[in-house]
Amino acid sequence: MNGELLFYAMEGIDEKYIINAQECLAYTVAPEQSSGSKTTHRQKKTQAHSVKRIFTVAMAAVLVVIATLVTAIAVSPELRATIISMFRLDEAERVPGIPAEVNEVRQITIGETVSANYVKVDGVWSWSTDGALLCNGTWAGDGSNFYKLDGEELTEIGADAPVVSAQVSWNGRDYTAMFRWFVYDGVLYTDEIATRKLFDGMADTVLIPSRLGERTDVVLLTATVLEPFMENYTWVYDLEHGELIDVLEGCGAEALGPIRVVTMAEDLKHAIVQAGETTEGTPYLADLEEKTLTPLSEIFGMEIKEWQVQTGEGGYRTGFCDSDTILLTTGEKNATWTYHIPSGALVCTVADGTGLRPIDSRHGMLNLSVDEAGGVTVLNLATGGRVKLEGINGNGEFICKANSTDTKLLWAEWSGSDQHRSISIERLGVIDLETGEFTAFDRVHQEELRDEWVYWLGDNRVMIVNDLHSYESSDPERSPEYYLCVYEF
Numbered sequence: 001m002n003g004e005l006l007f008y009a010m011e012g013i014d015e016k017y018i019i020n021a022q023e024c025l026a027y028t029v030a031p032e033q034s035s036g037s038k039t040t041h042r043q044k045k046t047q048a049h050s051v052k053r054i055f056t057v058a059m060a061a062v063l064v065v066i067a068t069l070v071t072a073i074a075v076s077p078e079l080r081a082t083i084i085s086m087f088r089l090d091e092a093e094r095v096p097g098i099p100a101e102v103n104e105v106r107q108i109t110i111g112e113t114v115s116a117n118y119v120k121v122d123g124v125w126s127w128s129t130d131g132a133l134l135c136n137g138t139w140a141g142d143g144s145n146f147y148k149l150d151g152e153e154l155t156e157i158g159a160d161a162p163v164v165s166a167q168v169s170w171n172g173r174d175y176t177a178m179f180r181w182f183v184y185d186g187v188l189y190t191d192e193i194a195t196r197k198l199f200d201g202m203a204d205t206v207l208i209p210s211r212l213g214e215r216t217d218v219v220l221l222t223a224t225v226l227e228p229f230m231e232n233y234t235w236v237y238d239l240e241h242g243e244l245i246d247v248l249e250g251c252g253a254e255a256l257g258p259i260r261v262v263t264m265a266e267d268l269k270h271a272i273v274q275a276g277e278t279t280e281g282t283p284y285l286a287d288l289e290e291k292t293l294t295p296l297s298e299i300f301g302m303e304i305k306e307w308q309v310q311t312g313e314g315g316y317r318t319g320f321c322d323s324d325t326i327l328l329t330t331g332e333k334n335a336t337w338t339y340h341i342p343s344g345a346l347v348c349t350v351a352d353g354t355g356l357r358p359i360d361s362r363h364g365m366l367n368l369s370v371d372e373a374g375g376v377t378v379l380n381l382a383t384g385g386r387v388k389l390e391g392i393n394g395n396g397e398f399i400c401k402a403n404s405t406d407t408k409l410l411w412a413e414w415s416g417s418d419q420h421r422s423i424s425i426e427r428l429g430v431i432d433l434e435t436g437e438f439t440a441f442d443r444v445h446q447e448e449l450r451d452e453w454v455y456w457l458g459d460n461r462v463m464i465v466n467d468l469h470s471y472e473s474s475d476p477e478r479s480p481e482y483y484l485c486v487y488e489f
Contacts, residue, residue, distance in 0.1 A: 084431060086391030089113060089441040093428075098468070098483055105152040110441050110487075117149055117486045125465070125482055130211065130362070130404055131187045132458030133157055134484070143180055143191045149457075149486055158182040158189060166207070166221070166244045170233055175223045177207035181239065187458075188216040207235070213266035220264065229258040229277055236268065247271070250291040256284065267323040270341060272296075274318075283318050285326065285341075296328065299339055300346065304330050319364055321382045327365065329353060329381065336381045349384040359409065361402035366409075370394035378409070378433070389431065389438065403459040407434050410462045412454050425451045425464060430489040439489050452482075462487045 089111030096106050098120060105119045125136040134154075137144025148155045161182035168175050178194035190209040207221040218236050221244065225231040236245045247268060253259060256275035263272040271286040273293070283296040283304065296318065297304045304316050316330035326339040334353030339346050356367040356379060365382045374393035379386050392398075392411065399412040409431040415424055429440025457463040466483040 082386070083388045083390060084433075084436050084438050086389070086429065086438045086440055088391070089439065092442040092444050094444050095485065103154045105149065105154060107152050113439060113489070114441060115488045117152070117484075119149065119154060119484050119486070120468075121482050121484060125484075131184070131189055132461065133184065133189060134457070135191075137191070143193045146184075146189060146191075148184075157184050161189075161191070163193065164219075164237065164239075164242070166237060168207070168221075168223075168235060168244055168246075170223055171225055171231070173205055173223075173225070175205050175207050177209065177221050177237070177244075179209045179219070181209075181219065183216045186214075186216070188219070190219055209237075212236075212264055212268075215266060218268075222262075230260065231258045232261055233259055234262040234264065236264070247288050248273070248286060251286045251288070252291075252293045253284075253286065256282075256293075263319055265320050265323040269323065270320075272318055272320070272326065283316070296326070299326075300328060300337060302330070304328070317364065321363070321365060325382070327382055336384075338382060350379065350381055353379075353381070359400050359402050361406055362404050363402075363406055366402055366406055368394070368400060378431075387433065391438070391440075399454055401454070401456060403456045405459055408432050408459065410454065410456060411438075411440065414451070425454060428454075428462065428464070428487065430462060457486060460488060462489070 091111040093110050093116065096108060096118060099106060099118070100120075102120055102122050105117055107115065107117050109115055121134075121136065123136050125134070132148075134147040134149060135144050136147075145159070146157045148157050158180070161180040163178065163180050166177040168177075176194050178192075180191040180193065182189055188211050190211065192206075192209055194206045195208075205223075207223055210220045210222065212218055212220050217239055219239060220234050221237050222232055222234045233248075236247050237243070238245060247264070248262065248271065251273075253273055253275070256273065258277055259273060259275045261272075261274040263274075265271060269287070269289055271288060273284045273286050274282065275284065276282050285294050285296055285299060286292070287294075295304075316328060318326065318328045321327050321338060324341050326341065327336065328339070329336045329350075333351070334356060335348060336350040336353055337346060337348050353367070356369055358364060359366040359368055359378075365380055367379045367381060369377045369379060371377075371394075374395035376389045376392055376394040377386050378389065392413075397414050399410070399414065401410050402408065403410075411427075411429045411431055412425045413427040415426055425443055427440055427442050429438060431438045451464055452467045453465040455463050455465070464485040464487075466485065468481040468483055
């Protein structure tokens with residue numbers, strides 16, 4: 001938007017929006033601060049003559065409107081509908097007999113809509129790859145194996161992946177990173193090896209690898225200290241150059257006390273640092289290019305309380321909606337705000353978030369609300385957008401998880417829970433928040449199967465993990481034996 005268009009837009013802004021912008025952005029037409037008063041982060045950007053202040057407020061109103069629209073399109077394309085109704089398939093799933101051979105795959109179609117693959121596996125399998133590949137491994141040896149499930153074939157991927165080894169000293173201890181990595185279908189996969197190598201009581205001296213958003217060129221490496229305070233510190237490992245980088249160096253983070261959590265923006269220009277000697281430390285915004293550190297309380301112009309364990313008051317959650325936008329939920333009513341770093345636009349997206357249930361998701365922006373009648377509504381904290389889910393009752397037992405892009409939700413209704421935490425999923429569905437489609441089917445459960453976990457397998461498939469052995473009948477010397485049900489909607 002050029003200057004001329006901006007002034008045209010400002011001319012057309014209703015006074016109420018300017019007033020609202022003043023309230024949201026904490027700007028007031030008041031006397032200028034005295035030279036002895038403390039200047040906040042946002043006030044520094046706008047201090048000048050009263051004419052300039054009024055101009056800035058008007059511009060802020062434009063930015064609020066623009067930022068809201070842009071964020072709604074870029075961050076939340078999924079909440080285009082206001083109501084999503086369930087389409088329940090007439091045909092129920094009837095799980096085929098368990099194959100006798102390991103890695104044998106059986107395939108069926110449910111209601112001519114959902115394809116389902118079933119595979120028997122052995123050994124210890126993990127389900128936290130955040131990708132489309134299956135992963136198995138043990139706490140001994142040189143790592144895990146990754147597999148692609150395509151039709152009725154199970155194919156190993158990344159067998160020749162390179163191994164990275166790196167060391168760093170922090171807090172008087174030497175830390176080691178050892179992991180494999182490879183890129184498949186645009187997704188970075190890592191396999192942590194050091195913990196397996198050092199599983200002798202030294203696990204707290206291991207750097208744990210993790211992905212940074214959708215990036216395939218870097219890996220985050222996090223160290224943990226348990227005593228005297230729980231601390232976490234994160235480095236960036238450049239995969240191309242084989243370099244371990246302390247991106248927080250020079251920001252002044254070392255003066256904050258114990259660092260609890262470091263949350264990196266995907267573009268590595270900013271980070272949110274939570275520090276302090278309590279469980280939930282004070283949050284700061286670190287500018288990794290300018291090497292500055294600013295309290296979020298100063299940026300948002302409000303008190304950000306730590307969680308009061310005894311009274312249950314206060315508390316906050318914060319993170320990045322995207323590289324340019326911070327999300328903050330705080331206060332007794334869990335009000336939510338977004339702060340656009342380049343423009344300084346501050347928007348209150350949810351005034352009252354009381355009773356909201358966070359949906360299991362990477363970004364933490366999606367929440368559920370359930371009314372007294374069991375009606376379920378999905379709420380996007382970043383935009384305030386809402387969509388009502390019809391055809392389900394939220395007063396029952398259910399599991400809801402978002403895929404990595406927050407565009408789809410898996411919905412699993414379950415019943416029963418024995419002393420061994422097993423469940424029986426009776427209905428499974430996927431809610432496509434972009435298209436407004438909600439497809440679900442009933443499951444006819446086999447007695448010998450015990451549903452243990454349900455996960456996303458990539459962004460388009462859902463997986464249920466079954467344990468073939470009960471704890472009462474299993475031989476303790478026998479390796480775990482799992483049966484995987486993978487569905488593509």
